[in-house]
Amino acid sequence: MSVVRIPPVLRTEAGGEREVEASGDTLRELLEDLSSRLPALGSRVYAEGAIRSFVNVYVDGEDVRTRDGLDTPVREGSTVILLPAMAGGC
Amino acid sequence: MTTYRELLQQTKSEISEVDARAAQERSGAVWIDVREADEWQEGHLPGAVHIPRGYLESRVEAVAPDKSQPVILYCASAARSAFAAKTLEQLGYTDVHSLAGGFTDWKRNGLEIVMPRTLSPEKRTRYSRHLLIPEIGEEGQLKLLDARILLIGAGGLGSPAALYLAAAGIGTLGIVDADIVDETNLQRQIAHSLDTLGSPKVDSAKRAIQALNPDVDVVTYRERLTSENIDRILDDGWDLILDGADNFPTRYLVNDASVWRGIPVVHGSIYRFEGQVTVFKPHDGPCYRCLFPEPPPPELAPSCAEGGVLGVLPGIVGSLQTNEAIKLAAGIGDPLVGRLLLFDALATEFSEVKIDRRADCPVCGEHPTITEYIDYVEFCAR
Structure with a gap:
């Protein structure tokens, strides 16, 4: 199991949770697992087999775009951060 | 009882005093001005570091960590720098010299001096807690002000x-x-x-x-x-x-x-x-x-x-x-x-x-x- 950190704008889709658990050996498997259990959340970040372009995904602090994308390996206990941009300075 | 004059003479005989030309020939030397802040503000030698005599022992290792490195000390007229040289030798510095004639002779001989940019007394008070941090100090505060x-x-x-x-x-x-x-x-x-x-x-x-x-x-x-x-x-x-x-x-x-x-x-x-x-x-x-x-x-x-x-x-x-x-x-x-x-x-x-x-x-x-x-x-x- 890995911990998936949910950004504040997507907490409604995650039942209000700040973190949820998901499993998989790769990011793809993990996002598939997440989507099957929390479909509304899943579709926000992952659609048609790709990570949505406005969401950054970090596995253990590293942007998966600079690693192997959806094939990035996820270890037991890894932390996955889903991060869309926030504009507010208000 | 030893008088000041006798102590100074005794000290000068125990340390190395060099003239401006000999001092300038010591390549890689750290130049330390041991005068007070008000004297420094009226001009100093180019490239010198300012450590008032009273802080010499506590601050010198930060500016000259290598004790075999040449160190040139100067003050107004080579008295305080002579005592300072003696102190640095006690601290283990092996290549220490006092500048003969000090800042006064240097300036009189028309050699280059630098007028430091400094903070006014009011700013010195306002930013005193920054000035106390070695990483900021007066130089850093001047950068912030700029x-x-x-x-x-x-x-x-x-x-x-x-x-x-x-x-x-x-x-x-x-x-x-x-x-x-x-x-x-x-x-x-x-x-x-x-x-x-x-x-x-x-x-x-x-x-x-x-x-x-x-x-x-x-x-x-x-x-x-x-x-x-x-x-x-x-x-x-x-x-x-x-x-x-x-x-x-x-x-x-x-x-x-x-x-x-x-x-x-x-x-x-x-x-x-x-x-x-x-x-x-x-x-x-x-x-x-x-x-x-x-x-x-x-x-x-x-x-x-x-x-x-x-x-x-x-x-x-x-x-x-x-x-x-x-x-x-x-x-x-x-x-x-x-x-x-x-x-x-x-x-x-x-x-x-x-x-x-x-x-x-x-x-x-x-x-x-x-x-x-x-x-x-x-x-x-x-």
């Missing part, structure tokens, strides 16, 4: 930033904001107050800054930053930008202009309990478009006005931005370049993720496709 920082927004992030930058003695602060102060701002925007309700935020912030520190010049731009006015504002010359904007079009606009002009941006953003901070240093690190190539759809990007924000959060995030800005202005420390700091106020948890430059970045990448201002509102509404 610095010009542009604040985008005088709201949640801009308020603490404006106040702390002003308190730190940043010489010139520019503020861009078109809004006026209303009651809903006062829960977090600490540069404003009941007294300034209904006033333009730039004027309200200027008032708060000047009440805190009259050393700071404040340049106000009561306008919304756009492609039409950004060049005029940036042409005023800014060393760095502290971005506390409240919308995506402005964020991308600030990014593009700063990359083209090579101005570092200290970025902060907040929502509810969470904040993000990083430094975009053009071409040394990633830019905003490397981090977020495109903005989220509007339903995933609510503003604080729509979703709310914990009042103290901009205080924390704006202060973290200010910390980065002060470090960049003073040229110290490790800025948050290529690192995005995430703060979660509910969990009281900081985390950090790596941000890399993108070779295919449309603005700072290898083959830029955006080389002039675009329609940022349209770009962010897609």
Whole structure:
């Protein structure tokens, strides 16, 4: 199991949770697992087999775009951060 | 009983005294001026380090860590420097010399001297807690006083930033904001107050800054930053930008202009309990478009006005931005370049993720496709 950190704008889709658990050996498997259990959340970040372009995904602090994308390996206990941009300075 | 004169003669006979020419021939030497601060201010030798005699033992190892390195000491007329040389030998320095005739002879012989830039006694008092920090000191404080920082927004992030930058003695602060102060701002925007309700935020912030520190010049731009006015504002010359904007079009606009002009941006953003901070240093690190190539759809990007924000959060995030800005202005420390700091106020948890430059970045990448201002509102509404 890995911990998936949910950004504040997507907490409604995650039942209000700040973190949820998901499993998989790769990011793809993990996002598939997440989507099957929390479909509304899943579709926000992952659609048609790709990570949505406005969401950054970090596995253990590293942007998966600079690693192997959806094939990035996820270890037991890894932390996955889903991060869309926030504009507010208000 | 030994008199002063006898002690001086005795000491001089035990140390090495060299004339100006011999001293200048000692390559790689550290030159230490052991006079008092008021003497130093009236001029000193080029390249010399100032350590008043009374602090010599405690500070010398910081400027001359290698005890076999040549050290030239001087004072006004080679008396204090003779005693200082003796002391350094006791500390284990093996190549120590006192400059014969001291500063007085050096100047009389027409050799080059330097007039130091120094702080006035009033500034010395105001910034004393900075001056005591070795990493800042007088040199660093002078850099802060010379610095010009542009604040985008005088709201949640801009308020603490404006106040702390002003308190730190940043010489010139520019503020861009078109809004006026209303009651809903006062829960977090600490540069404003009941007294300034209904006033333009730039004027309200200027008032708060000047009440805190009259050393700071404040340049106000009561306008919304756009492609039409950004060049005029940036042409005023800014060393760095502290971005506390409240919308995506402005964020991308600030990014593009700063990359083209090579101005570092200290970025902060907040929502509810969470904040993000990083430094975009053009071409040394990633830019905003490397981090977020495109903005989220509007339903995933609510503003604080729509979703709310914990009042103290901009205080924390704006202060973290200010910390980065002060470090960049003073040229110290490790800025948050290529690192995005995430703060979660509910969990009281900081985390950090790596941000890399993108070779295919449309603005700072290898083959830029955006080389002039675009329609940022349209770009962010897609």
